[in-house]
Amino acid sequence: MNPHPHQDPAPPGGHTPAQARGRRRRAALLDTAVTLLAEGGFAAVTHRAVATRAGLPLAATTYYFASRDQLLAEAFAQLVQTELATTRAWITRHGLTALPDQIAAADRRRQLGLWELYVHAGRDPVLQHIARRWTDGCVRIIAETLGLPATDTRVRLLYTTVSALWLEHVVEQRPLDQARTLLTHALHHATGPHPPATGDTR
Amino acid sequence: MNPHPHQDPAPPGGHTPAQARGRRRRAALLDTAVTLLAEGGFAAVTHRAVATRAGLPLAATTYYFASRDQLLAEAFAQLVQTELATTRAWITRHGLTALPDQIAAADRRRQLGLWELYVHAGRDPVLQHIARRWTDGCVRIIAETLGLPATDTRVRLLYTTVSALWLEHVVEQRPLDQARTLLTHALHHATGPHPPATGDTR
DNA sequence: GGCGAAGTGGTACGGGTGTGCCAAATTTTA
């Protein structure tokens, strides 16, 4: 049932609430953290801001999360998961060529927050692990769409193009026309008549 | 003489020192800012940290730079410029295929700082302008190396691969082997027998 | 020389931060 085989087993630290209301509150805090991250970058994700926005007392954040870092890490994980799911859904509905439209339609600030945390993961082993999950997830989506193994060079190559164009658009806000063209070319290369990439069978 | 035609004409705000020592100090502050950025991300670039590290009084930072944002922006510009120059030098010496080696040899934290600011540029129009310069610079290097116009689809496509692999390596620290393979393939596509930029294969 | 501008550096203010503390309220268990 669950399409996500490797979930966080149980993030340590902080209190894992045993009561229903507590679980709801914890989730609300996490959602709020993601929202704030999107709105103002991860500098905006402070205990106070999250608690206030969620309509909860300040101490709630320190109660459910061992530290700000942990809050951020879990928010990142959630963001990765939801974005992956959204993208997968869009692509299975509209195909890979429609990805620019998805990018255009998506909440830019949210993407920005995702990439912010992604880069930040380069300094934090915990976040790094989640960042890898993001990359792997994207690759897997492409692989499944193309019906190729995730290790196929063509898949990996296509992913780099998608990824770079995505980031570039989110950051630099250039017109999407060129991105569309490039993606089409890249797709053609990946699905085209070439059999050259032939896989690392591993 | 100057190989960089579009320099910052004169960053407004802050004092542009008229005396030699002042200019040296300003430059030292900027260098220190870049160093701190590399060491601890841009949250570590504070007035106090920069001043202390540079061996200057706190007020020096506010004297030479109108605000922290301006300091950060100029540090970003400098980082972009030096990294671009380094990369260009490396590639003209060793060729595009050696790029993974350059990436491996480069100061990872410095790259991390660059990408951090790059993503941050998505929220700040001033930085966004510099971010575009970074992308354009990379594309131009590739175009010159390949002897193609910077608008060529193959160039742009190759850039996306390079860029994504670069970021991925810096953030996720995966082994470089696969990146090397991918880059080789991408290069082959770009320089290969195809004339695909306009007319599609055969 | 002297004098105005440029540069210097010590200090202070107001504000926001993460987090620890602890008594009260609430829920679960016995």
Add this chain to the structure above:
DNA sequence: TAAAATTTGGCACACCCGTACCACTTCGCC
């Protein structure tokens, strides 16, 4: 029901931040 565990929320501490202020020194120039 009573007792125990969990959850709550108000508060305060210590710290660091950006920046303004201002007496002081040094420099460029007439």
